[in-house]
Amino acid sequence: xxxxxxxxxxxxxxxxxxxxxxxxxxxxxxxxxxxxxxxxxxxxxxxxxxxxxxxxxxxxxxxxxxxxxxxxxxxxxxxxxxxxxxxxxxxxxxxxxxxxxxxxxxxxxxxxxxxxxxxxxxxxxxxxxxxxxxxxxxxxxxxxxxxxxxxxxxxxxxxxxxxxxxxxxxxxxxxxxxxxxxxxxxxxxxxxxxxxxxxxxxxxxxxxxxxxxxxxxxxxxxxxxxxxxxxxxxxxxxxxxxxxxxxxxxxxxxxxxxxxxxxxxxxxxxxxxxxxxxxxxxxxxxxxxxxxxxxxxxxxxxxxxxxxxxxxxxxxxxxxxxxxxxxxxxxxxxxxxxxxxxxxxxxxxxxxxxxxxxxxxxxxxxxxxxxxxxxxxxxxxxxxxxxxxxxxxxxxxxxxxxxxxxxxxxxxxxxxxxxxxxxxxxxxxxxxxxx
Amino acid sequence: xxxxxxxxxxxxxxxxxxxxxxxxxxxxxxxxxxxxxxxxxxxxxxxxxxxxxxxxxxxxxxxxxxxxxxxxxxxxxxxxxxxxxxxxxxxxxxxxxxxxxxxxxxxxxxxxxxxxxxxxxxxxxxxxxxxxxxxxxxxxxxxxxxxxxxxxxxxxxxxxxxxxxxxxxxxxxxxxxxxxxxxxxxxxxxxxxxxxxxxxxxxxxxxxxxxxxxxxxxxxxxxxxxxxxxxxxxxxxxxxxxxxxxxxx
Numbered sequence: 313x314x315x316x317x318x319x320x321x322x323x324x325x326x327x328x329x330x331x332x333x334x335x336x337x338x339x340x341x342x343x344x345x346x347x348x349x350x351x352x353x354x355x356x357x358x359x360x361x362x363x364x365x366x367x368x369x370x371x372x373x374x375x376x377x378x379x380x381x382x383x384x385x386x387x388x389x390x391x392x393x394x395x396x397x398x399x400x401x402x403x404x405x406x407x408x409x410x411x412x413x414x415x416x417x418x419x420x421x422x423x424x425x426x427x428x429x430x431x432x433x434x435x436x437x438x439x440x441x442x443x444x445x446x447x448x449x450x451x452x453x454x455x456x457x458x459x460x461x462x463x464x465x466x467x468x469x470x471x472x473x474x475x476x477x478x479x480x481x482x483x484x485x486x487x488x489x490x491x492x493x494x495x496x497x498x499x500x501x502x503x504x505x506x507x508x509x510x511x512x513x514x515x516x517x518x519x520x521x522x523x524x525x526x527x528x529x530x531x532x533x534x535x536x537x538x539x540x541x542x543x544x545x546x547x548x549x550x551x552x553x554x555x556x557x558x559x560x561x562x563x564x565x566x567x568x569x570x571x572x573x574x575x576x577x578x579x580x581x582x583x584x585x586x587x588x589x590x591x592x593x594x595x596x597x598x599x600x601x602x603x604x605x606x607x608x609x610x611x612x613x614x615x616x617x618x619x620x621x622x623x624x625x626x627x628x629x630x631x632x633x634x635x636x637x638x639x640x641x642x643x644x645x646x647x648x649x650x651x652x653x654x655x656x657x658x659x660x661x662x663x664x665x666x667x668x669x670x671x672x673x674x675x676x677x678x679x680x681x682x683x684x685x686x687x688x689x690x691x692x693x694x695x696x697x698x699x700x701x702x703x704x705x706x707x708x709x710x711x712x713x714x715x716x717x718x719x720x721x722x723x724x725x726x727x728x729x730x731x732x733x734x735x736x737x738x739x740x741x742x743x744x745x746x747x
Numbered sequence: 748x749x750x751x752x753x754x755x756x757x758x759x760x761x762x763x764x765x766x767x768x769x770x771x772x773x774x775x776x777x778x779x780x781x782x783x784x785x786x787x788x789x790x791x792x793x794x795x796x797x798x799x800x801x802x803x804x805x806x807x808x809x810x811x812x813x814x815x816x817x818x819x820x821x822x823x824x825x826x827x828x829x830x831x832x833x834x835x836x837x838x839x840x841x842x843x844x845x846x847x848x849x850x851x852x853x854x855x856x857x858x859x860x861x862x863x864x865x866x867x868x869x870x871x872x873x874x875x876x877x878x879x880x881x882x883x884x885x886x887x888x889x890x891x892x893x894x895x896x897x898x899x900x901x902x903x904x905x906x907x908x909x910x911x912x913x914x915x916x917x918x919x920x921x922x923x924x925x926x927x928x929x930x931x932x933x934x935x936x937x938x939x940x941x942x943x944x945x946x947x948x949x950x951x952x953x954x955x956x957x958x959x960x961x962x963x964x965x966x967x968x969x970x971x972x973x974x975x976x977x978x979x980x981x982x983x984x985x986x987x988x989x990x991x992x993x994x995x996x
Contacts, residue, residue, distance in 0.1 A: 317960070318959070318960060318963060321960055321963060321964055321967075322963055322967055325964050325967045325968050326967050328968075329967070329968050329969070329970055330970070342912055343912040343913050343914075343915045344915070345915055345916065345935075346915075346916065347915075347916075348913070348914065348915070348916060348917070349913055350912050350913045352880070352909075356877075356880050356881045357881045357982070358881040358882070359881070359882070359965060359983065359991065359993060360978075360979045360982045360983040361965065361968050361969035361979070362969040362974055362975075362976060362979060363969045363970050363971075363973035363974055363975050363978075363979075364973075364975040364976075364977075364978030364979045364981075364982065365969075365970075365973075366982070367965070367968060368881075370964070371968060406960070409957050410957070410960075410961060410964075412885065412887070412892065412914075412917070413884060413885045413886065413887065413892070413957060413961070413992070414881075414883050414884060414885050414894070415884070415961050415992065417881075568973075570970060570972050570973070584972070585972055585973060587973065661857055664854075664855050664857060665855060665856070665857040665858055667852075667855045668852050668855040668856050669856070669858070671858060672858075674858075675857075675858030678857070678858050678860075678863045679857050679858065679863075
C-alpha cells in the first residue's frame with residue numbers, strides 16, 4: 313500500500329485524538345547552541361481545536377495497526393479500518409518542520425501494538441533517538457509506554473522523553489477483563505511502578521552525578537475513561553488519589569467515553585459522551601491537587617457520584633454549613649480555599665491585601681473574587697454583604713457554576729431539575745452561622 | 748503637598764522620558780493632570796509643558812525605585828509602560844507617588860484603585876504575551892523565519908527571550924503590525940527596530956505543503972461529538988485568528 317504523508321497524518325492523528333492529554337508542562341529546559349528548542353515549565357498551548365481542547369503537541373500514533381482487541385478502542389484488531397504507519401524519519405521530519413514554524417511545542421507519540429509490545433517500543437525509540445541525537449531537538453516529548461514491553465526498553469524510552477504515560481483507561485479489574493482482554497491490571501501497574509521507581513532513582517543519581525541523563529523529567533501521567541463501564545465517581549476519584557500518592561503521578565486525565573464501537577458490553581453508539589460528569593471529575597481532581605481536599609471529603613459510599621447541577625466544592629460547602637460564614641480578614645489560607653468563588657490566586661491575593669488594610673466587599677471585587685458565589689459564605693469585618701437577598705431560586709442560580717463552558721444539551725438539562733437541593737433555611741443557616 | 752494639578756506634561760514617548768516627568772514633578776512640587784505622549788492629540792486649551800528626556804535624571808528616578816519601594820515595583824513599572832491601558836503614563840506616575848510615600852507596602856495595597864488598575868493592565872500584557880508564545884506562526888522564506896502578529900500590548904520585549912532561546916540557530920523576525928515594531932534575530936543577536944511596512948513575497952513549495960499538513964492536522968484532531976466553539980472562542984478569541992495558519996483560507 314502506498315499512501316503519502318498527508319494521508320498518514322490524517323489517519324494517525326485521527327486515531328490518536330481520543331487521548332486527552334496534550335499538555336507540555338512540567339519541565340524547564342533552555343535552548344542550546346547547535347540544537348533547536350526548549351521547554352517551558354508551565355507548558356504552552358499553540359492552538360485550540362473546534363472542541364475547545366488545547367493543541368500543544370503533534371499528537372499521532374506511530375502506527376494504528378494493533379494486535380490487541382480492546383472493545384472501546386478504534387484501533388482494535390477486529391475493527392475494519394484503514395491502517396497506516398510512519399517511518400521514524402517521516403515522523404522526525406514532520407515534528408521538526410512543525411516545531412520550526414511554531415505550530416507545536418513538541419511530539420506526543422503513542423502507538424498501536426505492532427507484532428509485539430517490544431517491537432513497538434523499539435520503533436518509538438528509533439524515532440526519538442533520531443529527533444534527539446540527529447536533529448538535536450530540545451522541545452517537549454511525551455511518549456506512551458506500551459503495556460507488556462520489557463523494562464529495559466521502557467527505561468531507554470524514558471531517557472529520551474520528557475513525560476511518559478500509561479493509560480489505565482478502565483478503573484477496575486472487572487471492567488478490564490470484560491473490555492480489554494489483552495490487558496491486566498498487573499500489565500499496566502507494573503510499568504507504572506517501574507517509571508515511578510526510575511524517576512526516584514534518577515533524582516538521587518542527579519544529586520550524585522550532575523550530568524546523569526534525566527529520566528522523564530516531567531513525570532508520568534495516565535488517563536481513565538469515564539462512562540464506558542458502571543464504575544462510580546467515588547471509585548474513580550479514590551483511584552486517582554491513590555495514583556497521586558502511590559505512584560506520584562503528575563496528572564490523571566479523564567476522558568468522557570465516546571462510543572466508537574457497537575458492542576453488547578458497551579453503552580449504545582447513540583449516547584452522548586458524559587462531558588458534564590467528566591468536567592466534575594476534573595474539578596474534583598483540581599481540589600485534590602491544589603485545594604487540600606481528600607477524596608473521602610467529596611464522595612463516599614452513600615454518595616458515590618457527583619451532583620451534576622453543582623460543582624464539587626460548592627457541594628462540599630453546602631454540606632458543611634457549620635464552618636461558615638468565614639471572616640475574610642481572619643480566616644486561614646486553607647479555609648479561604650474552601651469558599652466557593654475563591655480560587656488559589658484569589659486566596660493568595662486576600663492574604664497579601666490584608667497585610668496592609670482590612671478588606672471589604674468592594675475590595676474583594678477588585679481582587680477578582682467571584683462574589684456571586686462567595687457572598688453566601690463570607691463576612692467582611694463581621695458584616696454580610698449589603699443587600700444580599702436570599703431566595704432559593706436566585707441562590708441556586710448563583711451557585712450553579714460554569715454553565716457557559718458546557719455544550720448545549722447540558723445547559724438545557726440544568727434548568728430542568730425538579731428537586732431543589734438547597735433550601736432557604738440552608739442558606740440562612742449558613743449566613744447566620746446557626747447550625 | 749501643596750502641589751498644582753492643572754499642569755500638563757508632554758514627553759517624547761520613551762520610558763526615560765516618563766521617568767523625567769516624575770523627576771520634574773518632584774522637583775517643581777507639582778502634580779500633572781495629564782502626561783501626554785507625542786502620538787496623543789492635544790486638546791484645544793492645554794498648554795503642555797515639554798519635558799526633555801535626560802538620561803541622568805531618568806537613571807536617578809529609575810534607580811530609586813528598588814531602593815525606596817522594591818525590585819518588584821520596578822518590574823511592575825517597566826511592564827506597565829508596555830501595556831495598552833489608556834493613560835498608562837499617569838497611572839505609573841500615581842503608582843510611583845504612592846510607592847515613594849508608603850514604600851514596599853504599596854505592593855500589598857491590592858484594593859487601591861491605582862495599584863489594582865496597574866496590576867490588572869500588567870496581567871493583561873503578560874497573559875497576552877503568554878498567548879503569543881503559542882499563537883505566533885512562522886513561515887519559512889529561504890533560510891529565515893517570518894511571523895506577523897497583531898497584539899494590543901507591546902509584547903515583543905517579553906517574547907524576545909523566549910524565541911531567541913528556542914531558535915538559537917535560526918534567523919527570524921516577528922513583526923508587530925499595529926505597533927510598527929519588529930524583533931529581528933540573526934547571528935545570535937536580537938534587536939528591536941521600527942518597521943513601518945512589511946511586504947512579504949508569496950510562499951510556495953515546501954512552505955505551502957507544511958501549511959496544508961498543519962491545517963489538516965488541526966481539523967482532524969478535533970472530536971466532533973465534543974464540538975464546543977464557545978469554549979474555543981474563550982480560550983482563543985477571534986482577534987488572534989487573522990495571522991494563524993490554521994485559519995488561513
